[in-house]
Amino acid sequence: MSNIVAQVREKVAQGQRISDDDALQLFKSDDLFGIGQLAAEVNRKKNGDQVLFNVNRHLNYTNFCVNQCKFCAFCHQAGEAGGYTYNLSEILNKAAVANAAGATELHMVGGLHPELPFEFYLRMMATIKANNPQMKIKAFTAVEIDYFAKISELPVEEVISELKRLGLDSTPGGGAEILGAEVRNQICPEKISGERWLEVTEKIHNGGLKSNATMLYGHVEKYADRVDHMSRLRTLQDKTGGFQAFIPLAFQPDNTRIPDAKGPDGIDSLKTLAISRIYLDNFQHIKAYWVMLGLKIAQVALAFGVNDLDGTVVEEKIGHDAGADSPQELDKSEILRQIRKAGKVPVERNTHYEQVKVYTAEDSDGQND
């Protein structure tokens, strides 16, 4: 074991929080196994052998976006070929298909559409909920919430309470990218600042909704930027306790506009997940998002402190437009197999991280139950 891992292990054993510098040293260390084993121990204490997944469906309602972030291969400017916006009946159809397929969650994010009024989103929320009352709706990043406040000229608090009243159950953690201004100016200069993202997220939490927190890594950022990012999240979590999962997103370079950025390699991804588990002592869940990591690395990450394998997904567009070569969806049976083959116990969860079902070794995917 390397010195830095030994030091951090000692702190963790004494229940001390590790410092930003500790995290930075871990990133610089090549002690892959020491870091992984410590993360696995920390995770075992928190979550035992259980690995969570959910049965969800993604719905990217539009790819038009007034922002043109350089890391994004999904966005289209108004009038650009390839742009689309689903109308309400298309959205309802997709939601109905998801519901019929047993999805317990609809994961809905889109671009910042240049013309749609806030009323469109309210109507979308209300009609999806009315037609699928038992399906949870996880929708709208802090970036979208901020945008809705601008176009409606309402306070953020009111935007959140209106959406919540009509059916919003939680929010995803997107748009965080790297919170530090220097990196943000390079990769997404038009997007709200890191400070604003945190401010809106705090209001989301205070409004009674949980959210996740993401981190887009493997482009122009340095290790110190990742640590700074996690530090801000840890601070906000101390304040609100509103984050459910931390989700590092592996940058996918295809069709994007960041020169020379290649995306993280496999070892970097495993280390990043493991270090986040050790550093973010106030987060219960660390998620390996297989759409971006690939299924193989996401599964191996379960040995590096990860306890959440995301969901069945279905029809993901954002990562795939940027060249992710993972499948478009996973069967529940395949998720169960991946988790079991990693020596863990699969547990289906809902949007609120409540247990839906613990799968014993004998359980099939439940479709014949």
Place this chain on the structure above:
Amino acid sequence: MVRMTSHDQFAAIQSKVEAGQALCREEALFLLTKADLLQLGQLADEQRKVRHPSGQVSFVVDRNVNYSNVCNCKCRFCAFYCDEGDESAYLLEYDEIFAKVQELVEHGGTQLLMQGGVHPTLTIEWFEELFRQLGQRFPTVQIHSLSPAEIIQIAQLSSLTVKQCLQRLQAAGLKSIPGGGAEVLVDEVRKAISPNKIGWRQWADVMEQAHELGMQTTATMMFGSCETDEQIVEHLFRVREIQQRSGGFTAFISWSFQPDNTDLGGETATGCDYLRVLALSRLVLDNIENIQASWVTQGAELAQVALRFGANDLGGTMLEENVVAAAGVSFRMTQQQLIEVARGAGFTPVRRTTGYDVLEIY
């Protein structure tokens, strides 16, 4: 009798490995099925360091040329083969092969990995003439070609013993033999997945005879179809035993069955499965110098992780690959990407020959 805990059992195995003692089958099975993945990986990583203290990770610039897809074997895991009369059946002309090798040379390539189907009619003269002409035209390219199943087919069609066949091919320019077609070296598995292919003893026999003639070879394993954990272990020990007798294996390469478009179908091995098999191969095969990571079947990210789970080599750049691609997996890597993968894992990338001599350090 006191039952050892999993922790004690691992510790006992670890001390054996660290003392340089060979593992037994039971210990290998424990490592494959019960050991903690990271402990297993770390132990394999340490043994890789002992054997390759330089911290170099090697690769070869090569090209696969599949001279024909016509094959008698019709293995159930294969999505590449054709019958002779099929519309998509082909046999490359010499000139087509030369054009492909010319491209390889232009890319700085040094290894030609030529394999076909097990062709129903091609006799030794076709190969002898091809190898002679290749040698004259491309003296810097090593002919690393023809797996044991093909060697046996050529010998039979040409009424030669395996030894005579190998000697003639060697005289014509065949320098070394790839370890393909090993699948799982247990006949029960072979009957299920490749019933028309040579048995494990014939595979071993070709390899041992080649080694005796001074030809180096590699050994492979395709796992994840229908074999048991015990059969994976048996495969590794059989390879180890062949190596003890004849000593000509330069490298061991495991890859996982890819089910798309195959008769067998089903699932592919997971990332954890692959890393376990890979790490175990480093520990069991203490008499084989090089363990390859298979980016062709696992992708660049997991292949990189494999470099910390016992592998020290990234195989070839594979200017052309058809067989795995036919089964639905088409990872592609350039030489520069291989270099970056090795560097990203903290290693010094080196370009090597087929015989593992270093040609260039990056």
